[in-house]
Amino acid sequence: xxxxxxxxxxxxxxxxxxxxxxxxxxxxAAKMRRAQENMEQARPYSSRLTxxxxxxxxxxxxxxxxxxxxxxxKRVAYVVVTSDKGLAGSFNSSVLRKxxxxxxxxxKENVDVFCIGKKARDHYKSRGYTIIxxxxxxxxxxxxxxxxxxxxxxxxYFLNGNVDEIRVVYNQFVNVASQMVLTEQLLPLEYEAxxxxxxxxxxxxxxxxxxxxxxxxxxxxxMWKYLLESYASEQAARMVAMENATTNSEDMIKDLTxxxxxxxxxxxxxxxxxxxxxxxALKG
Amino acid sequence: MSAFTLEIVTPTQILEAEEVSYxxxxxxxxxxxxxxxxxxxVIGLDVGEIKITQGGKDSFYATSGxxxxxxxxxxxxxVETVEKADEIDSGRAEASLTRAKGRVSGTDGSDSKRAExxxxxxxxxxxxxxx
Numbered sequence: 001x002x003x004x005x006x007x008x009x010x011x012x013x014x015x016x017x018x019x020x021x022x023x024x025x026x027x028x029a030a031k032m033r034r035a036q037e038n039m040e041q042a043r044p045y046s047s048r049l050t051x052x053x054x055x056x057x058x059x060x061x062x063x064x065x066x067x068x069x070x071x072x073x074k075r076v077a078y079v080v081v082t083s084d085k086g087l088a089g090s091f092n093s094s095v096l097r098k099x100x101x102x103x104x105x106x107x108k109e110n111v112d113v114f115c116i117g118k119k120a121r122d123h124y125k126s127r128g129y130t131i132i133x134x135x136x137x138x139x140x141x142x143x144x145x146x147x148x149x150x151x152x153x154x155x156x157y158f159l160n161g162n163v164d165e166i167r168v169v170y171n172q173f174v175n176v177a178s179q180m181v182l183t184e185q186l187l188p189l190e191y192e193a194x195x196x197x198x199x200x201x202x203x204x205x206x207x208x209x210x211x212x213x214x215x216x217x218x219x220x221x222x223m224w225k226y227l228l229e230s231y232a233s234e235q236a237a238r239m240v241a242m243e244n245a246t247t248n249s250e251d252m253i254k255d256l257t258x259x260x261x262x263x264x265x266x267x268x269x270x271x272x273x274x275x276x277x278x279x280x281a282l283k284g
Numbered sequence: 285m286s287a288f289t290l291e292i293v294t295p296t297q298i299l300e301a302e303e304v305s306y307x308x309x310x311x312x313x314x315x316x317x318x319x320x321x322x323x324x325x326v327i328g329l330d331v332g333e334i335k336i337t338q339g340g341k342d343s344f345y346a347t348s349g350x351x352x353x354x355x356x357x358x359x360x361x362x363v364e365t366v367e368k369a370d371e372i373d374s375g376r377a378e379a380s381l382t383r384a385k386g387r388v389s390g391t392d393g394s395d396s397k398r399a400e401x402x403x404x405x406x407x408x409x410x411x412x413x414x415x
Binding site: 042052 | 295298325327362364
């Protein structure tokens with residue numbers, strides 16, 4: 001039986017850990033709400049852009065823009081979106097597992113990696129993968145400019161012909177309780193051409209010019225979407241993880257308290273026995 | 285004068301304006317105006333100033349470019365950034381102008397093009413902020 005002081009100390013430390021997990025849960029919940037708002041605000045912009053592109057692409061030659069070029073795939077770049085901080089359940093590990101499986105299937109030497117978030121950087125750095133760019137320490141004040149900056153780096157890497165395809169692995173926000181790890185192809189752009197939606201419209205300066213400036217903007221907003229989805233997922237995952245941790249610590253405190261009381265009673269019993277037997281001995 | 289609904293849609297916010305009678309936008313081929321019952325169109329926008337006339341009053345916005353999508357129901361400006369003239373911090377705008385100037389003279393190649401667009405944006409914001 002552990003002694004009373006040990007158990008008391010453990011209860012105390014579990015309680016203080018519980019305070020931390022509770023606080024982290026609250027913070028994650030607040031951040032998640034904000035991230036969700038951001039996602040909702042970004043949606044109309046990206047859906048309008050996508051619609052315009054879909055209207056236009058049937059009329060435009062794919063050779064017009066290098067970003068639309070479908071080349072024979074020899075080398076692939078993976079953009080892996082993780083967080084900077086841990087303590088978010090399986091949020092990071094599931095992205096890393098999926099991306100590494102896919103990369104290893106293609107062969108480590110045929111793949112370049114763009115790391116978003118410290119977790120991805122540390123993971124791929126220590127395993128000796130070819131990292132082109134790492135973006136860390138921006139999640140806490142995430143804004144659209146980060147998406148532009150990250151997007152530009154990736155796009156120019158594709159344009160320079162270093163890779164023939166770019167894929168993004170990220171967590172999609174489904175709801176608070178579940179996130180889905182997805183792999184999406186970012187470049188070259190793929191669209192289902194929907195012939196029915198083409199209406200009589202004026203395009204200025206010209207369809208080609210519109211497409212030329214639309215596509216890079218579309219990529220920026222796509223990148224922004226990935227960042228927002230991932231950020232919201234991270235907060236949701238952390239919230240659930242911390243919720244579980246709080247419940248677990250509750251159970252632990254219960255068990256420890258029980259153990260503590262048992263030990264306390266045992267001590268009292270022993271002491272009483274000693275006193276009684278001492279008194280008996282004195283009587284002689 | 286008949287009016288229409290204008291929406292300025294960016295990745296981070298949506299500004300809505302009812303009963304707008306006139307919008308002037310910085311098109312890639314030069315500035316152009318939209319009034320009610322304009323024909324349907326998609327028009328590219330450049331860095332510049334948007335002027336909105338609403339109930340006889342004008343308001344000015346700085347934008348870094350995008351598209352105007354005109355449909356029968358409404359006019360949507362899909363732009364990457366938009367800032368109302370009186371909300372632009374002219375001190376900050378001035379600082380970014382100096383920074384952009386320094387970058388333009390200090391770089392070459394593909395970077396210089398990026399620096400130049402940054403300079404355009406900075407000049408534009410400063411100009412609009414003085415409205």
